[in-house]
Amino acid sequence: MNVFNKVTLESLKKNRTRTIVTIIGIMLSAAMICASTTLVSSMQNFVLRCAIHIDGDWYGAVYDAAYKDYEDIRNSDRVSSTAYAQVLGYAKIDSANERKPYLYVLGGDVASGYFKTMPVHLILGTLPKDSTEIILPEHLTSNGKVNYKLGDTVTLDVGDRTLDGRRLGQDTPVYTYDSETQVEIMSGERLENTEPRTYTVVGIYERPTFEDYSAPGYTALTAADTKSADQSPIHCYFKLHKPAGVYDFMKEMGYTQEYRYAYNTKVLLYSGTAPFDSFLTAFYSLAAIIIALIVFGSVSLIYNAFSISVSERTRQFGLLSSVGATRKQLRRMVLFEALAVSIVGIPLGILVGIGGIGITLLLIGDKFFSIVRVDIPMRLCVSWQAVVIAAVIALVTVLISAWIPSKRATRVSAVEAIRQSMDIKVSGRPVRTSKLAYKLFGLPGVLAGKHYKRNRKKYRTTVVSLFMSIVLFVSAAAFTDYMMESAEGGLASDQFDLIYAAESDASSAMTPDALLELLFSEQNVTGGTYTKKQFLQGDISREYVTAMFADRFADFGMEREDAAPKNLSISGYLYFVADAEFNRLLEKYNLKEADYYDRDNPLGIALDRNIELDRRLEKYVTLDTLKGDGCVIEGLYYVEIDGYYRKDSRIDENGNKVVLYQNRDNENDIIELPYEESFAKYTLRSEKTIEEAPFFVSRSTPVAINMIYPYSMLESVVPEAALNQFRNTEYFLTSSNHTASFENLAPVLTENGLSSRQLFDYAANAETNRNVVTIVRVFAYGFIVLISLIAAANVFNTISTNISLRRREFAMLKSVGMTQKGFRRMMNCECLLYGSKALLLGLPVSCGITYLIYRAVTTAYETFFHLPWAAIGIAVLSVFLVVFATMIYAMRKAKKDNPIDALKNENL
Known part of the structure; x- marks a missing residue:
């Protein structure tokens, strides 16, 4: 070790406080950078494992393709892995769920790793090894009330769902929704080309996430018959070497035009590819700001430490210069000092950063489980890249912080350094100070x-x-x-903890106030109220709404503003809340009760402002619907006829639109109503708009507007023809211990002859x-x-x-x-x-x-x-x-x- 380095080490020992503070600064810098990179690595690893567990380990999928398409994908040099399933067809079963009357049979290819690629999680038994074995989903029993046990032999007539000669897939539900008449209609499909297939039940597995809730069949899985793979439609799943290339790959192969296809968006997102650039932009921008703040703070601390050290040693540098030390040797002294403190500070910082994040993740690990709802542990993931990046950034920060003051100090002449005269500037003019x-x-x-x-x-x-x-x-x-x-x-x-939905017959057996009092008897319940709620659909004049709302819901084909319709469609919820709770709202906003209990001219309170995801702008936006306090909404409800359901609409021989109501028991019994008579109109008025939601209003599902009225004004606001749609009464409760309240209220309801099935612990979700x-x-x-x-x-x-x-x-x-x-x-x-x-x-x-x-x-x-x-x-x-x-x-x-x-x- 040369004499300059020895002098530097002695200087560090002599100024222990400054040396310790400098090491602490370097340690904090390395710790924060390493903690940040390790946290990102751990979080990405966790959410990616969760996404794969829930949705499967694939990037893109092509449905109802030919086996040749699968071969084309498999043979591409851009593809890293593939798996496929044969679509064997549908089999009619004795299901208690009329919307899911089928068993949907898929044959997963064992050789290509279908059961490892897809989220197939066994509860009992084993996976199928050949095309004679089958596994069934658990909700076939819980939802469809169809019971099979391991070892049972099942013979199914498997065929194709067809409608007017067109083959239907799993994405087509049994019932279709008519947007014009606002009702569900049975599609009238048939099962054709059936073929008997016999299977042995070898396993029960969790409900698959690749089965949509509106799907017409319960998904049963068997092993693919490779000999007949080219005779059935194929669902193909694949991964690429580079996740970001999946979107271009699908387009180049032509699958986005001719086939049903899908992207595994969550797995792609957590692999670094997002369909919405705005979220990644926000993430990377914030990450850049965090790193910049860390580096900024580190440089400021370390730079000042070395700046002070160099300033303190300026006389020392001057003496060394006077005996022949060069500027290069002096700069090396400072850089050696930087390396000496870095050797101690950086490793300690990396250990502290990793340890700190490890302890933090250990303490809050259970929070992650409740978020993802899967049994995947949150674990510390330390990548060597993260450690190297943290060490390099910290070292570069230290070296830059030391280099700048050393370069400045070595420019000072030996005489000035010894006399210490370069920092004080004295001019001929007097230095004036403030009289204050x-x-x-x-x-x-x-x-x-x-x-x-x-x-x-x-x-x-x-x-x-x-x-x-x-x-x-x-x-x-x-x-x-x-x-x-x-x-x-x-x-x-939302602000409420529990919900109880009382059925119409139950609520008639006990008044709403009496039932609310019964619910209040649970010791942990701290408050609550009851409401009758119904979806609101109607029209509102442009004069009442904001330009933002009008722009979002305007007819984009209109070239001139004066050509646009004067009224816009609006939707939301209509609440009729207990009078006592409504009166508290009136008192809060200094409103007069007489104005809101006038049966001839009823007024309501409008609840505005919602936060929702705008897919056009690709971000969460705050939407204001109303300009001010006043608004008038022309609401409507479709008329119901006892024993009939609204089936369809048509144009009669006179060119008038009529609505068809079909008897639920006799398909030949049809009633026709003129379109204007098939719905009831009524007027909703408000002279007060609020933005803070009362506790009984759900904000989880954003809507354009909520209208709130007193419970006693229900019959004065809603037409008689629409009153039967307000069947249930919902009770919203707050509790100091929602779990205990949920457990205690269930037997209380049962003892009083009320069903406890409609009691929900909303706070748990x-x-x-x-x-x-x-x-x-x-x-x-x-x-x-x-x-x-x-x-x-x-x-x-x-x-x-x-x-x-x-x-x-x-x-x-x-x-x-x-x-x-x-x-x-x-x-x-x-x-x-x-x-x-x-x-x-x-x-x-x-x-x-x-x-x-x-x-x-x-x-x-x-x-x-x-x-x-x-x-x-x-x-x-x-x-x-x-x-x-x-x-x-x-x-x-x-x-x-x-x-x-x-x-x-x-x-x-």
Whole structure:
């Protein structure tokens, strides 16, 4: 080891406090970078494993293809793996679910790994080994009431579903929905080309996610018959070497035009490919801001540490230069110092970062389980790439932080370095200070002001340190605020905990108030009300709605605004809430009861503003429907006829539109009604619009508008022809312990002759969204804590070292008679100078970075720009608090110095 390195190590040992703070800064920097990369790696690994478990390990799928298409895909050099299933057909079964009367038989190819590629999770038994064995889904028993046991032999007449000679697939339900008449109609399909097939039941598996809930058949799986693979339609699933190429691959192969196809969007998203660029843009923008803040904070701390170290050793560099040391050798001394502290700080930081994330994931791991609802553990995933990236970034940060001050110091001549005269600039003009400083702090304040102006470089380091600390803290707080807002807004959860839907016959046996009182008897129930709710559909005049709503629902074929229809369709929900709860709403908004209980002219309260995913803009948006408080909606309900269902509509011989009602028991018994008589119109009026949803209104399903009326006004608002559609009464309850309330209320309802089947623990489902928000909050506030530690260490290191460097100056002032009180006044003045200058520079820059964070978030979630005022207030107070506290600590050490010894000290 050469003499320069030995001198450097001795300097590090002598200045232990500064060395320790520098190592801590490097350690925090490496820890945050490594923690960030490890967290991303762990989260990506977890969600990818969950997505594969739920949806299967494939990127693209082509349905009802030919075996030749499968061979073409398999033989492509861009494809990494393939699997297929034969579509063997449908078999009629004795299902209790009239919408699922079939067993849908697929033959998975064992050789290509179909059962590993697709999400087939056995509950009992084994997977089929050949085309004589079959496994059945669990919901065939629970939903269809068809019971088979392991070992049973099943003979099925398997054929094709057809309608008017056209073959139907699993995506075509038994019932079709007529959008014009708003009713479901049986399709009238037939089962043709049947062939008997005999199977042995060898397993029961979980309901497959690749079976849609509206699918007409329960999916049964057997092994594919490879000999007849080219005689049946094929469902082909494949993966590419590069996930991002799947969209172009499907287009180039022509599958997007001629076939039914699908993309495994969640697996692709977690593999780094998203159909909506805006979400990835927001993610990468925020990630870039996080890394930039970490590097920014690290550079500020480490740079200041080395800047102070170099400034402290300037006389030493001057002496070495005078005896022949070159600039290159001096720079190497500083770089050796940087490597010495990095060897200790970076490995410790990487261990702390990995350990911190590991402990965090261990503590909140159960939150992830409730989100994904699958038995997949959240585990720490440390990739060597993440560790190397963290180490390299931290090392580069340290080297840059050391190189800049070393280059500046080596430019100083040996004489100037020994005399220490380069930092103080004295001009012929007198240095003027503020009269206010003299009035507040006297002569010590004047001295502080003059010293600040003459020695700007040393003060600049302290001000820059404070400036960076302010920017880091406020920016981190803004980042957290926007992340929490987007998480809570995009994952909005409702305020009620339990729902009980009382059937019409049950509610008639007990009044709503009496049943509510019964539900209140459970000790954990803290509140609740009841409502009658129905889907609202109608028309609203353009004069009442916002331009945003009109634009979203306008006829895009209209070239002129005056050609557009005056009325727009609107949908939502119509609530009739218990009078007592409605009166609380009136009291909250200072509304008169008489206006809302007028049976001749009933008024309602309109609930507006929703957060929903706009697929055109590819982000969450806040939608305001109404311009102001007043609105009139022409609602309508389709008329029902007892014993009949609304089947279809047609044009009669006179050119008039009529609606057909068919008897539920006799298909030949049909009633025709003129179209105008098939629905009832009524008017809804409101003179008050609110945006804060009452606890009984669900926000989970966004709608254009909700109208709220008193329960007693139901018959005055809704026409008699539509009253029978308000069958059920829903009870919304809040509870201090929703699990206990759910368990206790079920027997209470049964004892009183009421069904407990319609009691739902809604809070258990909403726990998922709350856990997402909790996870975001844990990591967001952890980020703020680490950034704050870097900022605090930065300020402490800068100020305390600067005070140490001024020991001779303080000794000189003591020697000419400055008292301890005078010292305190001078340092208080300096603290105010530090803080005010740093705030003057830091707050505007913080606001600018906050705006950049806002712009990044708005690519995926619509919100308004706002500043983190609480964080700004904390920053203002903390700046002066930290400065004064550090100054007191440093001055206590300087106070112990003997003035004569300090004046004789040449080792600055």
